[in-house]
Amino acid sequence: MRLIDGKAIAAEIKREIAEEVTQIKAAGNKTPHLAAVLVGHDGGSETYVANKVRSCEEVGFHSTLIRYEEDVTEQELLACVERLNNDPDIDGFIVQLPLPKHIREERITEAIDYRKDVDGFHPINVGRMSLGLPGFLSATPAGIVELLKRYDIETRGKHCVVLGRSNIVGKPVAMLMMQKGYPGDCTVTVCHSRTKDIKKICLQADILIAALGVPHFVKGDMVKEGAVVIDVGTTRVPSDKTKSGFKLTGDVAFDEVAPKCSWITPVPGGVGPMTIVSLMRNTLLAGKKEIYS
Numbered sequence: 001m002r003l004i005d006g007k008a009i010a011a012e013i014k015r016e017i018a019e020e021v022t023q024i025k026a027a028g029n030k031t032p033h034l035a036a037v038l039v040g041h042d043g044g045s046e047t048y049v050a051n052k053v054r055s056c057e058e059v060g061f062h063s064t065l066i067r068y069e070e071d072v073t074e075q076e077l078l079a080c081v082e083r084l085n086n087d088p089d090i091d092g093f094i095v096q097l098p099l100p101k102h103i104r105e106e107r108i109t110e111a112i113d114y115r116k117d118v119d120g121f122h123p124i125n126v127g128r129m130s131l132g133l134p135g136f137l138s139a140t141p142a143g144i145v146e147l148l149k150r151y152d153i154e155t156r157g158k159h160c161v162v163l164g165r166s167n168i169v170g171k172p173v174a175m176l177m178m179q180k181g182y183p184g185d186c187t188v189t190v191c192h193s194r195t196k197d198i199k200k201i202c203l204q205a206d207i208l209i210a211a212l213g214v215p216h217f218v219k220g221d222m223v224k225e226g227a228v229v230i231d232v233g234t235t236r237v238p239s240d241k242t243k244s245g246f247k248l249t250g251d252v253a254f255d256e257v258a259p260k261c262s263w264i265t266p267v268p269g270g271v272g273p274m275t276i277v278s279l280m281r282n283t284l285l286a287g288k289k290e291i292y293s
Helices: 006-026 043-059 074-086 105-111 123-130 139-150 170-178 198-202 254-260 271-288
Strands: 033-039 062-068 092-095 159-163 187-191 207-210 227-231 235-238 246-249 261-264
Touching: 006 043, 006 139, 006 271, 033 043, 033 074, 033 271, 043 062, 043 271, 062 074, 074 092, 074 105, 092 271, 123 170, 139 170, 139 227, 139 271, 159 170, 159 198, 170 187, 170 207, 187 198, 227 254, 254 261
Parallel strands: 033 062, 033 092, 159 187, 159 207, 207 227, 227 261
Antiparallel strands: 235 246
């Protein structure tokens, strides 16, 4: 069993981005600028956005954080999106999910200019990804395929089983894993809450990507010898061993599963750091106008 160290790979990619930003500035060109819109005070969202702001500083980007209270109206949020769409200094921006129940997430997502949609959630970017065309890839799926690539993990002809069908991870990572080329060329099966015989299907997986959000769902008897396991889960569970009073727990029962794997991602330190660095990469592409001029 070998660990896939997302923290180390993310640091490597940040260094690569920082070097490119230094060159951009030295040439007298505009510094990439990422904005984040945060509604309310959800603990997970607060931490995630703080990490994004810190990562911007590390790679040399400009960053802007816009905060709203939970009672912000949908119209106020749409007006904010419109301002960011029209601000020439903002290269890319995200509206942190989840949003309060009175705000329709799909309406906010669709209002974002797809050329600034560095989260990769806009239907145009999702559609372009499904067709294998250039676009902004969703950050977590992009981070997963980058890990496979950086560790030279073979994907061609492999059976990839994806647990979860969310628009943020499950569906897009399934599409990326079946694309022509590397990393891709997999035969992909997507399982979800209505799938029968999940254990039987998981045992067929050469590559298992767990993105259900159910702590320790994947047990040792669900994984075949030599499988590659990517754990996307980051559920906060109470803990009396941490200052915060909680710890992050993955979808995989690590101690049971790891001995059977050829490669496995830990939680934390696996996929999580790659999500943020993928967002940084999308922002760099937006700033350089490499995908959309």
